Amino acid sequence: MAVEEKTIEENSNWQKFWNGFKPYILALVIAFGISGAIIGILGYNIPKAYQTLLFTSFSSQRGFVETLKKFIPLTFATYAFAIPFRIKFFNIGGWGQMLFGGTITAIVGIGLAGLNLPAIIFIPILILSAMLAGALFALIAGFLKAYYNINPIISTIMLNFIAFYFVNFVATNAPWKAPQSGHPMTLKLPEAALLPKVFNQIHFGIVLVILAIIAIYYLMNKTVLGYEIKATGINPDASSVYGIKMKKTLMITFLIAGAMGGLGGGIEVMGVHSRLIEGFALTSGAQYGIFGILTALICQGKPLGVPLSAMFISILLVGADAMQRTLQVPVELVFLTQAIIVLMIVVLRRQAGGSYIE
Amino acid sequence: MDNKSEVKVLETKNISKSFGPVQALDKVNFDLNKAEIHGLLGENGAGKSTLMNVLYGLYKEDEGDIYLRGEKVDFNSPIDSIRNGIGMIHQSSTLVPEFTALENLILGTEGNKMTLELKEAEKKIKQLQDDFGLKFPLGTKVKDLPAGVKKKVEIIRAIYRGANILILDEPTTSLVEKEFEQLLKSLRKMVNNGVTIVFITHKIKEVLKACDRASVLTGGVMQGTVDTTNATKEDLVKLMFQNQEINITESAIPIIDVPEVEKSEKPVLSLNNLSAKSKEKDGTDLKSISFDIYGGEILGIAGISGNGQKELAEVIIDPNNITEGEIDLLGEKVNGLTTNKIFDRNVFYIPEDRKKESILGRGDIVNNVLLGHQREEKFQSNGIIKWKKVRDETQDVIKEYGVKTPDEKQQIGKLSGGNIQRVVIGRALINDLDLLVTHSPTAGLDMASVEFVFKRLVELRSEGTAVLYINEDLDELMEVSDRIGVIHEGKLIEIFNQDQYDKYEIGSKMIGG
Numbered sequence: 001m002a003v004e005e006k007t008i009e010e011n012s013n014w015q016k017f018w019n020g021f022k023p024y025i026l027a028l029v030i031a032f033g034i035s036g037a038i039i040g041i042l043g044y045n046i047p048k049a050y051q052t053l054l055f056t057s058f059s060s061q062r063g064f065v066e067t068l069k070k071f072i073p074l075t076f077a078t079y080a081f082a083i084p085f086r087i088k089f090f091n092i093g094g095w096g097q098m099l100f101g102g103t104i105t106a107i108v109g110i111g112l113a114g115l116n117l118p119a120i121i122f123i124p125i126l127i128l129s130a131m132l133a134g135a136l137f138a139l140i141a142g143f144l145k146a147y148y149n150i151n152p153i154i155s156t157i158m159l160n161f162i163a164f165y166f167v168n169f170v171a172t173n174a175p176w177k178a179p180q181s182g183h184p185m186t187l188k189l190p191e192a193a194l195l196p197k198v199f200n201q202i203h204f205g206i207v208l209v210i211l212a213i214i215a216i217y218y219l220m221n222k223t224v225l226g227y228e229i230k231a232t233g234i235n236p237d238a239s240s241v242y243g244i245k246m247k248k249t250l251m252i253t254f255l256i257a258g259a260m261g262g263l264g265g266g267i268e269v270m271g272v273h274s275r276l277i278e279g280f281a282l283t284s285g286a287q288y289g290i291f292g293i294l295t296a297l298i299c300q301g302k303p304l305g306v307p308l309s310a311m312f313i314s315i316l317l318v319g320a321d322a323m324q325r326t327l328q329v330p331v332e333l334v335f336l337t338q339a340i341i342v343l344m345i346v347v348l349r350r351q352a353g354g355s356y357i358e
Numbered sequence: 359m360d361n362k363s364e365v366k367v368l369e370t371k372n373i374s375k376s377f378g379p380v381q382a383l384d385k386v387n388f389d390l391n392k393a394e395i396h397g398l399l400g401e402n403g404a405g406k407s408t409l410m411n412v413l414y415g416l417y418k419e420d421e422g423d424i425y426l427r428g429e430k431v432d433f434n435s436p437i438d439s440i441r442n443g444i445g446m447i448h449q450s451s452t453l454v455p456e457f458t459a460l461e462n463l464i465l466g467t468e469g470n471k472m473t474l475e476l477k478e479a480e481k482k483i484k485q486l487q488d489d490f491g492l493k494f495p496l497g498t499k500v501k502d503l504p505a506g507v508k509k510k511v512e513i514i515r516a517i518y519r520g521a522n523i524l525i526l527d528e529p530t531t532s533l534v535e536k537e538f539e540q541l542l543k544s545l546r547k548m549v550n551n552g553v554t555i556v557f558i559t560h561k562i563k564e565v566l567k568a569c570d571r572a573s574v575l576t577g578g579v580m581q582g583t584v585d586t587t588n589a590t591k592e593d594l595v596k597l598m599f600q601n602q603e604i605n606i607t608e609s610a611i612p613i614i615d616v617p618e619v620e621k622s623e624k625p626v627l628s629l630n631n632l633s634a635k636s637k638e639k640d641g642t643d644l645k646s647i648s649f650d651i652y653g654g655e656i657l658g659i660a661g662i663s664g665n666g667q668k669e670l671a672e673v674i675i676d677p678n679n680i681t682e683g684e685i686d687l688l689g690e691k692v693n694g695l696t697t698n699k700i701f702d703r704n705v706f707y708i709p710e711d712r713k714k715e716s717i718l719g720r721g722d723i724v725n726n727v728l729l730g731h732q733r734e735e736k737f738q739s740n741g742i743i744k745w746k747k748v749r750d751e752t753q754d755v756i757k758e759y760g761v762k763t764p765d766e767k768q769q770i771g772k773l774s775g776g777n778i779q780r781v782v783i784g785r786a787l788i789n790d791l792d793l794l795v796t797h798s799p800t801a802g803l804d805m806a807s808v809e810f811v812f813k814r815l816v817e818l819r820s821e822g823t824a825v826l827y828i829n830e831d832l833d834e835l836m837e838v839s840d841r842i843g844v845i846h847e848g849k850l851i852e853i854f855n856q857d858q859y860d861k862y863e864i865g866s867k868m869i870g871g
Contacts, residue, residue: 013578222740224732234718240673241707241715242730243697 003328005292006132024298027344052326053319053334058160063318065201069272070314071307072205073098076264077281077292078310080138080257084152085232086220087253094261095289096163097134097164098281103167104133104271107274109189109269110176119192120216126193126236127208127263134262135255142254146247152254160289169279178275185277192276195271196322203271204312209307212260217303219256229253257298264288283317284331292319297342300349365428367392367554368444368523370415373422382408384578387398390523395545397565397572397586399598400849402802405578406558410525412452414446415439423597445521447512449528455501459511462500463518481648488516490547491540506537506664513544517553517598524548525556530564534662535865539750542568559613562594574598610720611833612809619820622653624689626793627674627823632683634673641664644673646683649843651824653792656815657853658839662868666848667828668710671795674826675707698733706786710797710828712775716782719771721764726770727752727785734789755784762808776807783814794818803812810840832861832868846870 033049039049039236057067080094108129112122141159144150170176171184178185195204220226232249241248268280281288294312299305318336360568369389375382383405388720390396400406412416413424415433426442426852427827433439436446464479475565480496487493492510499509516524528537542834545568548727548851557569565572566586573790574581574597581597627650644666661667676697685692687703708729709715717726728748731737737748752766759780763773770778779799786794800808815838816827829835835842836859843853851867854860 008435083854223746224738224743225733227725227728227743231721231725231732234720235714238709238715238717238729241672241697241709243701245696245734271523 009162009174011036023345023348026348027341030226030344031337031340034340035333036237038336039329039333042187042329043326045130047219048321049327052323053316056319057315061201062302063322065349066310067311067314067318068202068206070317071310072209072271073264073268073281073288074283074291074295074314074317075209075307075310076212076267078306079212080134080261080264080289081293082296082299082303083229083248083257083260084142084253085215085296085301086229087236087250089145089250090153090293091141091156091254091257092153092289092293093138093159093163093294094257095281095287096160097138097158097258097259097261099160099167099287100128100137100265101134101165101258102265102280103170103276104161104184105130105266106176106189107170110187110191110217113190113193116190117192119196119287120210120263121269122190122192123195123204126266130262130269130283131259132262133259135258138254138258139251142251145254146250167280171276174178176276179353183278186275188275189270193270194274195267197233203267205267205271208263208267209241213307214301215261216256216306220303226251236301264322279346284335286335294338294342361419366425367427370409371410371415371423371424373409373419373424375412375417376545381856382578383412386578387582388578388580389572390554390556391571393552393554394548394570394736395549395557395567395568397569397592398556398575399556399560399562399565399572400575401560401598404560404575407577409575410446410527410556410558413439414444414525416434423699430707440519441523443520443522444525445516445519445523447509447516447527447529449531451500451505451508452514453500453508453511456499456850458497459494459503459651460496462511463515467519467842483514483518486517489551489798490517491544492512504537506533506541507538509533509541517548523554523556525558527558528560529557530551530561532557534869535690535862536855539563547798556740558733559651562591562598565594566591584754612805612812613807614792614812614816614838616838617818617820619654619822621655621741622822624652625686626653626688627651627826628686629674630684630686630712632673632685633681634669634677635679635681636669637668637679638674644669645848647845647848648683649852649853651793651826653824654819656819656825656827656838658835658842659845660825660831660832660835660842660864660868661828661845663830665847665868669848670705670845671709671797671826671828674793674795675705680849701730702734704792706789706791706794706863707803708782708786708794708799710801712782712801713771717770717778720769723761723766723768723781724749724752726781727755727788730785733789736789750786751788755781755788759784770827775802776804776810779803779807779811783811787814789820789823791818791823792825795826795828798829798830799827800829800834801869810832815842832864834859843869 016151028272036050038206040046049244057064059065077098079095080097081091084091105126109126141152141155144155145152168184171186176186178187198204198207228239228244228249232244232246235248265281269276273280291313296306296310299309316334316338320331323329324331366389372385373383373386374385382544386409388409392667398406408417410420415436415438418434424433431442454465457465460476460480462484463483479751481497492514494503494507494510500511503511513524529541533541544769559565569586570587571596573583574594576598583594629649632644632647636643642665647670649657659667659670673679674685677693677695680693687705692700713719718729722754728737732743735743749766755761756763761777761780763777768779799811803811815827816826827835827839841855842859843862844851844864846868847870853866
């Protein structure tokens with residue numbers, strides 16, 4: 001009897017907090033140590049490199065705005081991965097969903113240009129189109145998993161190709177193609193379709209991303225649907241015994257993920273480029289989809305962890321660009337750092353016996 | 359204690375072992391005579407497995423010494439103990455299901471050779487099979503063998519690797535009476551050939567039947583060793599339960615007072631000629647099952663595991679794979695309804711596999727109490743969960759069912775089996791039920807928790823709930839059921855009324871006799 005009742009350990013809150021953060025801090029120290037060593041070996045000034053990497057975002061208003069500009073699409077790309085990840089499915093298609101959402105936004109925006117709609121109507125229409133496009137595009141993968149048991153890793157990677165060439169097709173063919181441009185891009189969207197600037201600096205996407213953060217948090221923590229997604233993630237067998245429909249839950253997570261990705265893509269088109277342009281969902285030459293996966297892995301896809309780790313990665317991305325510009329330290333070194341951070345966090349977390357928060 | 363002067367085959371002196379704050383073994387002395395069957399008796403969590411794992415080299419003792427044939431030994435891993443002729447057969451199979459029996463037997467014994475010398479090994483193994491009466495086909499894949507045969511394969515494997523001390527951890531868990539008798543015969547033959555056997559069990563009747571001597575462990579303390587040829591059931595009961603006030607039956611099951619209850623006029627649940635496909639690939643389809651359960655009645659379902667019990671439970675709470683016939687709840691046909699709709703009709707389910715199907719292991723108790731109730735008006739409105747309500751209900755469950763936990767935010771997977779089951783039962787009984795479907799709710803629980811579960815089932819019955827109680831253990835079924843139906847290969851063979859209860863009769867129906 002005594003043995004049966006042993007297992008309950010009572011930790012102080014502080015200790016719980018420390019145990020939760022220990023892997024992150026260790027991972028950061030190790031990752032920065034390794035990349036610091038490489039920066040040193042390659043003959044760059046290590047303190048200066050780190051200073052540039054970590055503080056460019058905060059050293060000027062422009063730096064901070066640049067950071068937010070990366071933070072917005074990155075957060076959406078992260079949710080696209082994080083939500084199906086709650087039930088242990090890998091949506092590698094965040095990038096494709098962004099591309100598809102962005103492309104449909106451009107098509108609808110250019111298509112409705114003749115109607116002279118006011119911004120207050122035009123913008124919501126485009127936002128909804130972007131979300132719907134991304135959602136339906138992602139639903140293909142959810143549907144294939146639910147009814148044909150095709151691994152979403154495979155289907156979403158394939159869908160990424162389709163989305164990429166769909167961008168290409170629209171950006172290089174009439175009636176959307178911009179005449180006389182060397183790079184594949186469409187016509188500019190009408191003025192009323194473009195996201196206005198808020199605080200004179202950053203486009204309206206920042207408001208949308210904050211709304212999305214609140215909505216996802218609310219969904220995951222307060223609603224029956226969020227509960228069912230989490231329950232399915234912890235134990236699909238028990239969840240299905242107690243009446244949670246696996247197929248339905250799975251497809252809903254892909255719908256939400258796709259809506260997030262699609263909106264992220266639409267915002268880039270409406271807020272940053274004013275048109276669809278090939279390569280629009282890239283940062284420092286790498287696609288946001290990959291960074292979204294990386295960001296989600298850092299925070300385990302926790303609704304409130306997503307903006308935090310997205311902000312962290314955005315700071316590094318902006319710092320990396322600056323480092324390359326001013327110190328000629330190749331941007332790839334920062335990707336290396338990020339990769340080591342993620343690997344270390346995953347390993348350390350596993351070693352600590354998995355996560356304790358659910 | 360007996361005082362044979364000859365050297366003990368194995369002896370422990372003052373073995374202590376603790377896990378964190380819990381003292382699993384407290385200065386345990388234990389010894390084995392050559393060529394005996396030695397019962398090790400105790401409840402779940404008494405320290406039986408811990409003691410044997412120390413002997414097997416899986417755990418390192420904190421204090422104390424182990425002597426093998428008079429010499430002090432120090433085992434650091436099972437490799438050491440296997441080399442010294444100790445073999446352990448764990449409760450659950452450690453065979454590779456995809457391999458044949460022969461492949462399993464030679465696995466790990468190939469040495470450094472690149473080729474398998476199957477012929478030679480086969481000859482040796484056949485000889486062992488003949489010697490000990492442990493016959494089984496060597497070429498059959500293990501996954502196709504019944505549980506009883508798997509046990510035989512594991513025993514031969516240990517002997518083939520040179521074991522002369524054999525530790526059997528709860529070997530009868532998945533065996534039927536007849537298989538147990540057969541196993542016993544083989545064990546006797548082995549003992550006659552000089553093998554010493556430790557027989558771990560929590561069933562007194564098995565010890566009396568199978569063993570020469572028996573030691574009783576409770577709470578990590580050795581209560582004593584008796585010679586079973588002279589000992590009676592009462593002697594063992596006294597050793598086992600000296601600190602507890604539980605009345606137990608002959609089969610060491612808590613005695614429960616089952617009062618007279620008036621049954622409802624109409625059945626709560628009726629199955630009419632019901633056939634249904636199993637959800638699992640290798641499951642058992644249900645074939646033309648008919649029965650009624652009335653309110654205020656516990657209908658037991660007996661059968662060997664895997665004969666359609668799980669499918670029977672699942673088709674009631676999820677009536678969707680029905681190929682023929684119908685299910686009626688309170689007179690209404692429910693074929694094709696979703697689980698949520700069934701639960702809305704005051705039905706709940708306690709599945710067999712606690713960790714796999716009952717709980718969200720990494721979730722806290724609050725989240726677990728909500729599971730299955732998440733769409734009820736009581737706990738949500740318009741899709742928004744009323745978390746305060748859920749927390750209050752959870753605290754009630756913890757209090758009412760005596761769940762030992764620091765608070766409701768405790769991760770449920772970290773609680774003991776008994777405490778998890780209390781949460782699971784509490785969750786099932788949040789609403790007044792018309793029907794409870796429960797599958798082996800007492801599996802792996804200690805005596806006090808078994809008593810708790812039985813009391814709850816009987817209380818439910820008194821409140822007029824219909825209970826479908828599926829269990830493999832006939833003794834437990836006979837203790838609380840008003841009637842017992844026997845299921846075999848997906849068919850309901852017969853339903854016995856209380857005055858017809860006969861263990862051997864029911865048992866023979868279970869194996870299709």
